[in-house]
Amino acid sequence: MSSLQVSVYRYNPETDSAPYMQEFQIDTQGRDLMVLNVLTMIKDQDSSLAFRRSCREGVCGSDGMNMNGKNGLACITALSEVVKDNKLVLRPLPGLPVMRDLVVDMGLFYKQYERMQPYLQNDTAAPAIERLQSPEERDKLDGLYECILCACCSTSCPSFWWNPDKFVGPAGLLQAYRFLADSRDNATQARLAELEDPFSLFRCRGIMNCVSVCPKGLNPTRAIGKIREMLLSNAT
Amino acid sequence: MVTNITNLGRSGLSDWLIQRVSALVLAVYALFLVAYLLFHPNLDYVTWSGLFAQTWMRIFSLLAFISMAAHAWVGLWTISTDYLKHTGARFGFQAVVILAIFVFLVWGVQVLWGA
Numbered sequence: 001m002s003s004l005q006v007s008v009y010r011y012n013p014e015t016d017s018a019p020y021m022q023e024f025q026i027d028t029q030g031r032d033l034m035v036l037n038v039l040t041m042i043k044d045q046d047s048s049l050a051f052r053r054s055c056r057e058g059v060c061g062s063d064g065m066n067m068n069g070k071n072g073l074a075c076i077t078a079l080s081e082v083v084k085d086n087k088l089v090l091r092p093l094p095g096l097p098v099m100r101d102l103v104v105d106m107g108l109f110y111k112q113y114e115r116m117q118p119y120l121q122n123d124t125a126a127p128a129i130e131r132l133q134s135p136e137e138r139d140k141l142d143g144l145y146e147c148i149l150c151a152c153c154s155t156s157c158p159s160f161w162w163n164p165d166k167f168v169g170p171a172g173l174l175q176a177y178r179f180l181a182d183s184r185d186n187a188t189q190a191r192l193a194e195l196e197d198p199f200s201l202f203r204c205r206g207i208m209n210c211v212s213v214c215p216k217g218l219n220p221t222r223a224i225g226k227i228r229e230m231l232l233s234n235a236t
Numbered sequence: 237m238v239t240n241i242t243n244l245g246r247s248g249l250s251d252w253l254i255q256r257v258s259a260l261v262l263a264v265y266a267l268f269l270v271a272y273l274l275f276h277p278n279l280d281y282v283t284w285s286g287l288f289a290q291t292w293m294r295i296f297s298l299l300a301f302i303s304m305a306a307h308a309w310v311g312l313w314t315i316s317t318d319y320l321k322h323t324g325a326r327f328g329f330q331a332v333v334i335l336a337i338f339v340f341l342v343w344g345v346q347v348l349w350g351a
Binding site: 166 | 238239240243247248249251252253314317318319
């Protein structure tokens with residue numbers, strides 16, 4: 001059987017009073033395509049479908065969406081990984097406002113990222129050459145800097161769904177730790193002070209949805225635990 | 237900067253630490269009670285009230301009650317700020333919870349040291 005039944009979330013706020021699911025039959029000719037290929041084939045049938053995509057190889061982070069209930073990047077998710085009973089259900093990332101079809105408003109997500117001041121801060125005099133790091137210091141950034149901000153993790157996190165204005169979310173917290181762990185950054189105290197309240201970091205309940213969906217195999221829960229350790233050793 | 241005035245420790249870090257430490261106290265207390273019941277299969281009222289007549293057991297029990305009160309407040313405060321989006325409903329819920337915790341705590345002290 002090569003015809004795949006695809007159910008796609010549709011919503012155009014200018015013409016639809018409510019979102020609805022639209023059914024498509026896609027002939028995959030038995031190939032194990034990526035979900036993004038299927039979306040392109042659907043777009044050939046109905047050009048009004050809106051979704052984001054750019055690099056189609058898991059680098060740009062544009063096509064994060066919910067595929068058969070699990071967040072991921074459509075371009076690097078093979079049908080064989082997600083399709084059950086020859087059915088594929090595609091929805092926008094949960095918890096963020098839908099602008100149209102599979103396109104969500106990432107404003108809150110970026111706002112939390114910006115709040116973490118994701119850039120090196122160092123108030124000591126700049127040396128004549130670069131600020132050097134030992135290989136060991138550089139190793140601490142592995143598993144942190146690779147984030148592509150696709151929002152798959154934060155939008156799979158119930159704590160982020162309920163308090164997206166106050167809880168930074170796994171993506172933002174991974175980046176917070178990326179700069180806390182950097183030997184060249186010395187804004188550590190200010191960064192920790194920003195995270196000490198009951199919402200920004202501590203609303204994480206460690207359910208690890210973020211780890212389970214991250215298309216880059218990163219571990220925000222571990223980074224959150226490390227920040228908690230830093231806060232604790234700072235305050236006891 | 238996220239502000240808050242109704243959580244227990246005024247800081248996420250202290251709430252988190254209180255939650256972990258109180259959980260540990262409650263676990264030890266529960267294990268002790270279960271073990272005590274297992275070692276006294278024919279438990280009667282005299283033995284049971286004799287246990288609670290000793291000062292160390294009263295201190296241990298009061299510690300467990302206070303841990304329970306703190307644990308419940310941190311947990312229920314968190315739930316209320318997750319799910320109750322209407323300020324009036326959230327504040328009302330928090331008021332009822334804190335009143336209940338206060339009543340149960342005072343009542344617990346009375347049970348331990350009264351009669």
